[in-house]
Structure formats: structure tokens, C-alpha cells
Amino acid sequence: MDSNVVLHAEGMNKIYPGTKALDDVSYDVMKGKVNVLIGENGAGKSTLMKLIAGIEQPSSGKMYMDDEEVSFKNTSDAKKRGIGIIHQELSLFPNLNVCQNIFMGREQTTGKLKLDNKKHVEETNRVLKKLEHVINPNTMVGDLRVGQQQMIEIARNFLQDDLKILIMDEPTSSLSEQEVEVLFKLMREFTDAGIAIVYISHRLEEIMQIGDNVTILRDGKYVAREEVKNIDVPWIVQQMVGEGKSYPKKDREIDWSKQEKVLEVKDLTLPKSGGGYLLNHVNFDLKKGEILGIYGLMGAGRTEVFECIMGMRPEHTGDIYKNGKRMKIKSLHDQIENGFAIVPEDRQAEGLVQTMSIGKNIALSSLENYTRGGFIQKKNEDEHVDKQIKDIMIKVADKNLPILSLSGGNQQKVVIGKGLLTQPDIMLLDEPSRGIDIGAKTEVFDIINQYAEQGVSIIVISSELKEIVSIADRVIVLSNGIKTGEFIHEEITEDQLVLSSYEGHGTHKKEKENE
Amino acid sequence: MMGKNKNWVMTLLKGRTFLILALLIIFFSIASQNFLTLNTGLTIAKHVALYGIMGIGMTYVIITGGIDLSVGAVAGLGGMVAGGLINEGLTIAPLGITIYFGVPWIILITALIGVLFGLLNGLIITKFNVAPFITTLGTMNIARGMANLRSGGATFSNIYGNEGLGNTGFNYLGKNIAGIPAGVIILVIIAVVAVCLLRYTPFGWHILAIGGNARAAKLSGIKVAKKTTLVYMFSGFCSAVVGMISAAQLVAAHPATGEGWEMNAISAAVLGGTSMSGGVGTVGGTIIGAFIIGVINDGMTMCGVSEFWQKVIKGIVVIAAVIVDQFQRSLQAKMALQARNESK
Numbered sequence: 078m079d080s081n082v083v084l085h086a087e088g089m090n091k092i093y094p095g096t097k098a099l100d101d102v103s104y105d106v107m108k109g110k111v112n113v114l115i116g117e118n119g120a121g122k123s124t125l126m127k128l129i130a131g132i133e134q135p136s137s138g139k140m141y142m143d144d145e146e147v148s149f150k151n152t153s154d155a156k157k158r159g160i161g162i163i164h165q166e167l168s169l170f171p172n173l174n175v176c177q178n179i180f181m182g183r184e185q186t187t188g189k190l191k192l193d194n195k196k197h198v199e200e201t202n203r204v205l206k207k208l209e210h211v212i213n214p215n216t217m218v219g220d221l222r223v224g225q226q227q228m229i230e231i232a233r234n235f236l237q238d239d240l241k242i243l244i245m246d247e248p249t250s251s252l253s254e255q256e257v258e259v260l261f262k263l264m265r266e267f268t269d270a271g272i273a274i275v276y277i278s279h280r281l282e283e284i285m286q287i288g289d290n291v292t293i294l295r296d297g298k299y300v301a302r303e304e305v306k307n308i309d310v311p312w313i314v315q316q317m318v319g320e321g322k323s324y325p326k327k328d329r330e331i332d333w334s335k336q337e338k339v340l341e342v343k344d345l346t347l348p349k350s351g352g353g354y355l356l357n358h359v360n361f362d363l364k365k366g367e368i369l370g371i372y373g374l375m376g377a378g379r380t381e382v383f384e385c386i387m388g389m390r391p392e393h394t395g396d397i398y399k400n401g402k403r404m405k406i407k408s409l410h411d412q413i414e415n416g417f418a419i420v421p422e423d424r425q426a427e428g429l430v431q432t433m434s435i436g437k438n439i440a441l442s443s444l445e446n447y448t449r450g451g452f453i454q455k456k457n458e459d460e461h462v463d464k465q466i467k468d469i470m471i472k473v474a475d476k477n478l479p480i481l482s483l484s485g486g487n488q489q490k491v492v493i494g495k496g497l498l499t500q501p502d503i504m505l506l507d508e509p510s511r512g513i514d515i516g517a518k519t520e521v522f523d524i525i526n527q528y529a530e531q532g533v534s535i536i537v538i539s540s541e542l543k544e545i546v547s548i549a550d551r552v553i554v555l556s557n558g559i560k561t562g563e564f565i566h567e568e569i570t571e572d573q574l575v576l577s578s579y580e581g582h583g584t585h586k587k588e589k590e591n592e
Numbered sequence: 593m594m595g596k597n598k599n600w601v602m603t604l605l606k607g608r609t610f611l612i613l614a615l616l617i618i619f620f621s622i623a624s625q626n627f628l629t630l631n632t633g634l635t636i637a638k639h640v641a642l643y644g645i646m647g648i649g650m651t652y653v654i655i656t657g658g659i660d661l662s663v664g665a666v667a668g669l670g671g672m673v674a675g676g677l678i679n680e681g682l683t684i685a686p687l688g689i690t691i692y693f694g695v696p697w698i699i700l701i702t703a704l705i706g707v708l709f710g711l712l713n714g715l716i717i718t719k720f721n722v723a724p725f726i727t728t729l730g731t732m733n734i735a736r737g738m739a740n741l742r743s744g745g746a747t748f749s750n751i752y753g754n755e756g757l758g759n760t761g762f763n764y765l766g767k768n769i770a771g772i773p774a775g776v777i778i779l780v781i782i783a784v785v786a787v788c789l790l791r792y793t794p795f796g797w798h799i800l801a802i803g804g805n806a807r808a809a810k811l812s813g814i815k816v817a818k819k820t821t822l823v824y825m826f827s828g829f830c831s832a833v834v835g836m837i838s839a840a841q842l843v844a845a846h847p848a849t850g851e852g853w854e855m856n857a858i859s860a861a862v863l864g865g866t867s868m869s870g871g872v873g874t875v876g877g878t879i880i881g882a883f884i885i886g887v888i889n890d891g892m893t894m895c896g897v898s899e900f901w902q903k904v905i906k907g908i909v910v911i912a913a914v915i916v917d918q919f920q921r922s923l924q925a926k927m928a929l930q931a932r933n934e935s936k
Contacts, residue, residue, distance in 0.1 A: 093926070387811075408815075409810060409811065409813055410813045410814070410815050412813075413812075413813035414813075419811060421808075421811050426805070426807055426808070427805075427807050427808050427811050428808055428811070429805065429808055430800070430801045430804035430805045430808050430809065430871065431804055431805060431871075432800065432803070432804035432805075432867075432870075432871030432872050433797075433800060433801060433804055433871070437797060437800075437801075440797075441797070441798075441801055441809070441812045441814070442812040442813050442814075444794035444797055444798070445794045448793070448794060451793055452788070452792045452793055453792050453793060453794060453797075455792075479924075481925070495812060499813070
């Protein structure tokens with residue numbers, strides 16, 4: 078075995094009842110390299126990683142480390158061999174604080190019994206500082222934003238001793254561009270120290286930036302492996318989907334200054350518990366049929382804008398006008414009746430009811446529209462749901478199947494469909510493409526464009542620069558609760574957005590100095 | 593091949609409550625000669641009506657992801673209110689008068705008290721964010737205390753009413769009408785309403801959504817607090833009805849009536865496939881669950897099994913039911929995954 082190969086997997090098969098998730102895949106993890114693994118959802122990349130990390134066991138196939146055959150019955154077996162994994166889905170304890178989360182399962186003790194909390198806090202501070210992400214170790218993880226939680230997940234793995242392989246399954250899906258930079262810097266430190274990183278991501282630009290070699294899977298089978306320096310993004314996409322696909326290009330010739338304003342937000346301010354502002358006198362407007370992007374670092378106040386508009390933050394101040402009339406925002410229910418729809422950031426926790434069927438999830442917000450005498454008119458409901466499924470191309474064999482039988486991309490389309498079915502004038506989408514494969518992303522963008530053409534006004538929050546640049550007619554940038562930029566047409570460039578997303582922090586410091 | 597096997601197991605699992613009920617009936621028919629008679633059937637049906645009505649209210653509550661421990665005590669209070677109104681009327685001390693209500697009014701007032709207790713539960717849970725377990729544990733004691741306060745702990749016996757006062761007829765609730773116990777008829781009516789609400793109205797789907805994912809339900813524009821409160825009110829209503837039927841069956845109201853019945857109601861719901869984590873449950877399942885509890889109770893009594901052993905066995909049955917339920921769920925999840933992979 079090549080001495081640069083830290084783990085060699087040979088002929089890995091994983092059979093779930095009735096399906097082959099992984100079909101005779103061999104895989105080498107190279108020492109001190111960032112080994113990228115990509116493929117569309119369901120290609121088998123997560124399955125392969127689960128086998129390597131001991132979360133699941135292969136149906137057949139062998140793994141070797143240091144010329145010695147290894148097999149992992151569980152994650153602690155794999156951990157003993159120096160294999161760590163950062164999950165795509167967060168596996169944190171929201172009810173415990175930051176250092177408890179980081180040290181869960183490897184608690185430090187004094188005298189074998191007593192927890193050494195002093196050491197926990199010190200180590201936590203050290204590792205978070207290294208991640209350039211200082212959070213009070215006593216903060217409850219449930220109080221952190223998704224991106225911050227992901228940092229905690231990453232921090233957990235950084236503490237493992239004698240780490241040989243670190244598997245990262247979409248670690249950047251809720252990080253902003255700058256946090257990703259910090260993460261990449263750390264990854265380079267790791268690889269310099271000889272640790273192998275296996276990196277799964279849907280963000281192709283990232284792969285070109287950080288990856289050393291790329292392995293592509295499709296439908297559970299091995300497709301190709303190549304050094305990153307020899308390839309480009311179109312090549313990867315081609316291998317993944319079998320045809321050339323990229324983000325849709327925006328091309329709309331509309332004079333926005335002549336379009337009517339459907340929404341106007343003035344002096345939107347949201348106080349932060351413990352002082353300061355989550356939103357600091359934010360002003361913006363939205364035209365009919367426009368797609369407005371909101372970009373910003375995490376914690377910049379992007380989601381909070383939606384929460385204020387939807388009536389989930391009654392403590393906000395400032396005025397919101399719809400069609401020129403000042404709104405009295407009472408509740409989320411009322412806001413939906415007023416023509417708003419929201420697609421939340423966290424699909425599983427906030428978007429779907431997992432116990433219900435696909436059809437019922439779509440109809441959930443608009444059931445009351447299909448009743449006569451208090452009873453649901455099944456035919457009426459079915460007609461609307463079927464039309465919506467067709468309109469936004471949800472791939473579904475039978476709408477009475479459980480929602481979890483759909484792939485992530487189609488689940489997301491269900492959440493969007495639920496919002497669209499209420500026939501909104503204004504649609505709020507919070508990270509609509511998070512954690513879905515590139516094919517589904519393109520389709521989600523198509524849906525957004527399609528409804529914007531029909532006159533629905535849309536606000537999209539996104540952390541992916543390329544995405545927001547390609548989809549939005551206009552972009553506003555929030556930074557530290559302050560609106561720091563507004564760009565239209567060709568002004569929307571990645572550089573501009575990044576620059577603006579930092580500005581709020583500067584002014585904040587200045588404010589403090591002035592005090 | 594594998595898939596076919598799974599489907600077969602699944603069908604068996606889904607029909608298991610029926611299967612258990614059938615097996616129990618066969619077992620007790622052999623164990624006790626008197627079991628398979630009309631009289632025994634009617635006795636069991638009378639008991640099942642009580643567990644069933646209470647169980648339907650409980651099913652609704654559990655579907656939203658909550659629990660209602662106050663049902664037994666509210667039933668006890670309901671019986672005492674009805675019995676008291678029949679035997680003693682309502683005395684308004686400052687005016688020095690006593691009002692005797694007619695039976696329809698008595699039923700209405702009693703049901704209203706059940707609904708008010710449900711409203712109290714719902715408001716505490718949704719407005720003050722108190723856990724349903726604690727809230728209803730508290731109201732359970734409040735209701736039980738009030739039931740005892742009504743009579744100073746004594747029993748209202750012979751609640752037949754008085755021709756002269758025009759309040760006779762309450763005990764019809766405990767009699768047979770056209771050979772069928774009145775309780776069973778009420779059970780059927782409540783069950784039909786509950787099934788229709790759950791399956792054919794937005795309200796039904798909304799409470800299923802609340803139990804499945806309360807946050808997603810809220811973000812879908814569902815009035816979570818209001819609907820949850822309504823569900824507890826329904827449960828309170830069911831409990832008060834059970835209290836009245838029980839009092840009518842015994843022609844007496846005792847303040848300790850309904851002690852431990854919350855366990856019967858929860859057991860009926862769980863045996864019928866209602867998930868304690870919310871979002872899943874059917875009224876039909878709960879009624880079959882109530883039958884299982886009724887058959888076990890009365891069957892074992894007829895076989896001379898001591899009351900203490902009955903409790904032990906009932907406890908085991910409920911836990912076993914949940915274990916099988918979990919097994920079914922994991923199998924279902926696997927099959928969903930399989931379907932998802934096949935559709936690719």
C-alpha cells in the first residue's frame with residue numbers, strides 16, 4: 078500500500094432493503110490532503126462516509142489502515158483509529174452549554190469523579206479562539222444561530238487527539254463566506270500536520286479552492302477521480318449529472334424605478350437582549366415582481382428581518398408599509414392572510430411536519446380555503462395540491478406518501494409549494510437552497526424566477542455569493558444589524574457584497590469608542 | 593422477496609390491535625364459561641364506553657404532543673356536580689333560595705364545567721408555557737379537591753331525581769336504550785364526531801401538524817395556542833360526560849370516582865397506536881384499545897384474578913404495546929427510505 082494512503086477501502090457495498098446505496102466502490106484517503114467527495118444527493122457519498130466513520134457497517138467490502146485490515150462496529154471503534162466526523166445534520170445538545178457540548182463524551186475530571194469545569198472552559202476558549210469564533214462557553218447551544226452551532230460541531234472534532242482522518246459532511250452549508258475562510262485556514266493547518274480530510278460539499282467553488290483531489294460518485298457508483306489542479310467546475314458538474322448544468326443566468330429588462338412598491342420597511346429596529354441591536358434602523362423597499370436578495374454574515378440580522386415582517390418579533394419598532402398602507406402586524410397567521418409567505422431556514426425543524434404526507438404538508442397553510450361548512454372538500458384540496466406539485470415540478474409518485482420519502486431537494490420544494498399555495502404577493506425565502514444538490518438548486522431558482530415573472534415579489538436570504546448574484550435583481554447587505562449596502566444590476570458583484578458585509582462591524586466599534 | 597415479507601409483517605403489525613383483541617376474547621371464552629354471553633358483553637360494553645369516551649379526548653390531547661392527567665378527577669367532579677344538582681339543587685346563600693334544574697340543564701352545566709377545566713388547562717399550557725404534565729397534574733388535584741368539597745367527601749346516593757322537582761330521568765344515561773347501553777350510544781356519537789373532525793376538517797389536520805412539528809405548524813400560519821386549548825376543552829368535555837354516565841350507571845356519585853382512570857384513557861390511546869411523541873393517532877384505534885382494556889379488566893375479574901395482579905398485567909400490556917409500536921415505526925421508516933431510494 079502506498080504510504081501516502083492513510084485509509085484504503087476496497088469494494089465497499091451497502092445494501093439497504095431493496096436498494097444498493099453503495100455499489101462496489103473503492104476509495105483511498107490520502108494523507109495530508111483534502112480529499113473531496115462529491116455527487117448529487119443520493120449518490121452514496123454520505124453512505125460511504127458513514128461506513129468509514131463506523132456509523133453504519135458495510136454489507137461487504139474491506140478497509141485497510143497501515144496495511145492492516147480494520148472494521149468498525151461503532152463510532153468509538155473508528156475514533157480509536159483516529160477517525161472523526163462532522164455531521165451534515167447537527168448533533169448537538171441545545172439544552173446544554175457550549176463547553177458541555179464540546180466535551181460531551183470526553184469529559185475531563187479531577188480525581189476521576191469530579192468534572193473539571195475550569196479546564197473545560199479554558200480548552201473551549203482556546204479552541205474557539207483558534208476558530209476565530211469567540212463565544213461565551215456558558216452560552217446555551219440552543220440560543221446560538223445555526224451557523225454558530227456548526228462552529229461548535231467543528232470545534233468538537235478539533236479536540237480529538239491523534240486525529241488521522243477528519244470527515245466533514247457539508248460543514249459550510251450554513252457558514253458565511255468569511256467563516257468559511259477561517260475554516261479553510263484551519264483545514265490547511267490540519268493537512269500540514271499530516272491529517273487527512275475528507276470533504277463533502279455541494280459548493281463547487283469551494284472545492285476548487287480547498288480540494289486536493291476530487292472523487293465523484295453517481296447513483297452509488299464510482300465515476301471519476303482527479304487531481305483538482307487538472308480540472309475545472311464545468312468538468313465536475315458534467316461528471317456529477319452527466320450533462321452540463323450551472324446556475325441559471327438572470328436576464329430581465331425591467332425599469333424598476335417605474336414599478337410600484339409593494340413593501341416598504343422604515344427604521345426597522347430590533348433590540349438585542351443584553352444591549353445593542355439585532356437590527357439597527359434598517360430601511361428598504363420591494364417592488365412588484367422583484368427578487369430582492371439579502372446578503373450578510375451570520376448574525377447580521379437577515380433572518381430577523383423576516384421574523385419582524387412575519388409578526389414573530391413583537392418587540393420590534395419601525396414601520397412596515399404594504400401597498401402604501403402602514404401594517405399593524407399582529408400574528409404570523411394574520412401576515413399569511415395579508416399575503417405574505419415564509420420559507421424558513423431550517424427545513425426539518427421549521428418547514429415540515431414529518432408525521433404527515435407530502436400532500437398534507439403542501440396544503441397545511443391553506444386548508445381553510447378548501448372547506449365548505451367546516452369540512453375539507455377533498456376534491457378541491459386535491460386539485461390545488463396537484464396543480465402546485467405540477468407547477469413547481471415536485472418529483473413525487475404519490476402525494477399520500479410520507480414526506481420523508483422525498484429527497485432533500487423535493488422536500489424543500491414542498492415547503493416552497495406550501496407557501497405558494499396561499500397565493501402570496503410577497504414571498505420570503507430564507508436560505509432556500511441550503512443542503513440540496515445542484516440539480517434541485519437550479520430548479521428552486523427556476524421556481525423563484527417563474528413566480529417573480531408572474532408578479533410575486535420575493536425576498537431571498539442567501540449565504541452563497543454566486544447564488545445571490547445570479548438570482549437577485551437587487552441586493553441589500555446587512556452587517557451587524559445595519560444596512561451597509563444596496564446594489565442593483567451590474568453593481569452586484571461578489572467583491573462589493575463581501576466588502577459591505579464587513580462594514581457594520583467597523584461602525585459598531587466606532588460607536589463603542591464614542592460612548 | 594424481502595419486500596413482500598416486510599409487507600406481510602407490516603399488515604400484521606397494523607392489524608395487531610384487532611388481533612390482540614380477538615386473541616383475548618378467545619382466551620377468556622375458554623378460561624371462563626360465562627364470558628361469551630350477552631350479559632357479560634353488555635357489562636364490558638358499559639365499561640368500554642367510559643374508557644373509550646375518555647380515551648378519545650386523551651387521543652386528541654396526545655396527538656398535539658400533550659397529556660391530560662386531569663381526566664379522571666374531572667370525571668369525578670362531573671359526577672358530583674350532576675349528583676349534587678339532582679339531590680340538593682343549587683343553593684344561592686345570600687338570596688336564601690335553592691334552584692332545581694331540569695336534567696338537560698344539569699347535563700349542560702356539568703359538561704360546561706368539564707369544558708372550563710379544559711380551558712383552564714389549555715390556557716395555562718399555551719399562555720404560560722407550563723408543561724402539560726405539570727399543568728394537568730395540578731388541575732387533577734384541584735378537580736379532585738373540589739369533588740370532595742362539594743359533599744364534604746360524602747356520596748350522593750339514589751340520584752333518581754324527584755317527580756315534584758321535575759328532574760327525573762338522569763339515570764337513563766346508565767340504562768340500556770333499545771338493548772344498547774346509553775354510554776355506548778354516546779361513545780358512538782362522540783367517536784363519529786371526533787373521527788370527522790380529525791379527518792375532514794382543517795382543525796383535525798392542524799392538531800396533527802402541531803403534534804408533528806409545532807414550530808413548522810406555527811410558521812405555516814396555524815394558530816397553535818388556540819387549537820391546543822380547544823383540544824384540552826374537548827378532553828374536559830369528554831371527561832365530564834364520562835363522569836355523568838358513570839354516576840348514572842351507579843345511580844350514585846362518589847367523590848373518588850375516576851381515580852386512576854387517566855391511566856385507562858392513556859392506555860386505550862397507546863394501545864390503539866397513538867404516538868406519545870405526538871402527531872400520530874386515530875379514534876378507531878383508541879376504541880379498540882378501550883375494548884382491550886375492558887376485556888382484560890372484566891375477563892380477569894371473571895377468572896378470579898386478583899385486582900392487584902390485574903394492575904401488574906395491564907402495566908405489562910401497555911409497555912408491550914409501545915414496544916411493538918416502536919418496532920413498527922422503525923420498520924416503516926426503513927420502508928420509506930427504501931421507497932425513496934427506489935424512486936431515484
